[in-house]
Amino acid sequence: MPPPSCDVLIVGAGAAGLAAASELARARCSALLLEARLHIGGRIWSHHEPGLPIPVELGAEFIHGRSRATFSLTTKAATAAVDCGGEHWTLAGGKLERAGDLFAEIEQAIARTQALDKKDLPFATFLERHLDPLLSQEAAKFARTFAEGFDAADLERASARAIIEEWSGSSVQAPQFRPLGGYGALLSTLAGELHGSSVALQLNTVVRTVRWKPHAVEVEGTFLGRPFNARASRAIVTLPLGVLQLPRSAPVAVRFVPPVADKRTALKLLAPGPVVKVLLRFRTAFWEKLNKGRYRKAAFFHAREAPFPTFWTSLPVRTPLLVAWAAGPKADRLAGRDADRLIACALDSLKTLFGESARAERKLEGAWVHDWQADPYACGAYSYVTVGGDHARESLARPVRDTLFFAGEATDTEGEAGTVGGALQSGARAAGEVLTSLNRGTRRSR
Numbered sequence: 001m002p003p004p005s006c007d008v009l010i011v012g013a014g015a016a017g018l019a020a021a022s023e024l025a026r027a028r029c030s031a032l033l034l035e036a037r038l039h040i041g042g043r044i045w046s047h048h049e050p051g052l053p054i055p056v057e058l059g060a061e062f063i064h065g066r067s068r069a070t071f072s073l074t075t076k077a078a079t080a081a082v083d084c085g086g087e088h089w090t091l092a093g094g095k096l097e098r099a100g101d102l103f104a105e106i107e108q109a110i111a112r113t114q115a116l117d118k119k120d121l122p123f124a125t126f127l128e129r130h131l132d133p134l135l136s137q138e139a140a141k142f143a144r145t146f147a148e149g150f151d152a153a154d155l156e157r158a159s160a161r162a163i164i165e166e167w168s169g170s171s172v173q174a175p176q177f178r179p180l181g182g183y184g185a186l187l188s189t190l191a192g193e194l195h196g197s198s199v200a201l202q203l204n205t206v207v208r209t210v211r212w213k214p215h216a217v218e219v220e221g222t223f224l225g226r227p228f229n230a231r232a233s234r235a236i237v238t239l240p241l242g243v244l245q246l247p248r249s250a251p252v253a254v255r256f257v258p259p260v261a262d263k264r265t266a267l268k269l270l271a272p273g274p275v276v277k278v279l280l281r282f283r284t285a286f287w288e289k290l291n292k293g294r295y296r297k298a299a300f301f302h303a304r305e306a307p308f309p310t311f312w313t314s315l316p317v318r319t320p321l322l323v324a325w326a327a328g329p330k331a332d333r334l335a336g337r338d339a340d341r342l343i344a345c346a347l348d349s350l351k352t353l354f355g356e357s358a359r360a361e362r363k364l365e366g367a368w369v370h371d372w373q374a375d376p377y378a379c380g381a382y383s384y385v386t387v388g389g390d391h392a393r394e395s396l397a398r399p400v401r402d403t404l405f406f407a408g409e410a411t412d413t414e415g416e417a418g419t420v421g422g423a424l425q426s427g428a429r430a431a432g433e434v435l436t437s438l439n440r441g442t443r444r445s446r
Helices: 015-026 068-076 103-111 123-134 137-151 160-168 183-192 261-268 286-293 329-333 339-354 392-397 420-445
Strands: 006-011 031-034 081-083 087-092 095-098 176-179 199-202 205-213 216-223 226-237 255-257 270-272 275-282 298-302 310-312 321-327 364-371 383-385 404-406
Touching: 006 015, 006 216, 006 420, 015 031, 015 183, 015 199, 015 420, 031 226, 068 081, 068 183, 068 420, 103 123, 103 137, 103 160, 123 137, 123 160, 137 160, 137 321, 137 329, 160 383, 176 183, 205 226, 226 420, 261 270, 261 392, 270 392, 275 339, 310 339, 321 329, 321 339, 339 364, 392 420, 404 420
Parallel strands: 006 031, 006 226, 031 199, 087 298, 205 255, 226 404
Antiparallel strands: 081 176, 087 095, 205 216, 216 226, 270 383, 275 321, 275 364, 298 310, 310 321
């Protein structure tokens, strides 16, 4: 290969790629950050709409728990994390009722079984055989729909061990926050740190091939539709899991030459969860006035059987915006529908909650849709572990021949996989590994 044009290539300017770039810039390391989209952010996509006090978040929206990496970034951006707690209402017997605390019952049932000590199981099997007999009917339904909606998982494939470990951690029942001003503002802060540094950001650059050998990497693709290539001695790959899993023959696949055989097993033991998100803007927050203001403090509405089983509001900020969320098998069933049909489906699901009296479609002013599994640069939302994948994330994160380094939420090993916090942590970790590798190489050359 020709000599490198910079020290490090970073593929992908999402949270992980930007975090890695920021660390390298601080270390005065030369790098080129490549992004296929016309904007930074990856699976973070903040759209600002006139008249709304908050951005429309087409991608990541919440901070799950007190994520150290994310809270550190809010401080750096001179903004705040807003607690978005509020009431949960669930449709039961055709009526909306305040949701009870079913998680405590599930935790007690989990503590009473040792079924996973010797062997992992699909979560659906674990639930049916070992948890259902210990749970009320309502708690069993909640466990199933929560795993599908929160983890975006196919429960016939998802690792029961991984889900139980996650549920036993801090993020599931911890307070939920939103970055004030949206996630886009946080990533803009990271991108701003690159100005004047030796790290360059290049958008609209689609990488098709990564050719590599020890301490030499060349990427080939297109920039603004024209052939493009760049070289470095190391590369940080932050491609989403769904993109990494594409067959080499897929039109939008990124081909590694030679193939990275070390990652095959890890890639088979992780899965990208499908998500469809529809954001509905109304003339007024009509739900706040229904039933004499009964739902004024509502943060979430749940209708388990509806195509979009979860809706949420913008509390504590009051806006006429409702978010419709479908994940896992629910999102799979919506696959292939165009935006108009998805919006109509979201409105029908809203009728399931509020009935005809709400007449939501008459109050609708606008809507935004994103189907993350149909997005060619994402191929899914966030990752989950399949049966037997206990160490898959660690394996995916492991560097290859001191040359290829991997980051992204699917590689997080600090308990925040599937989140922006996990992506940020992984990017910083990969940058640290690269800097150690480069320093080691410098010492050898002296």
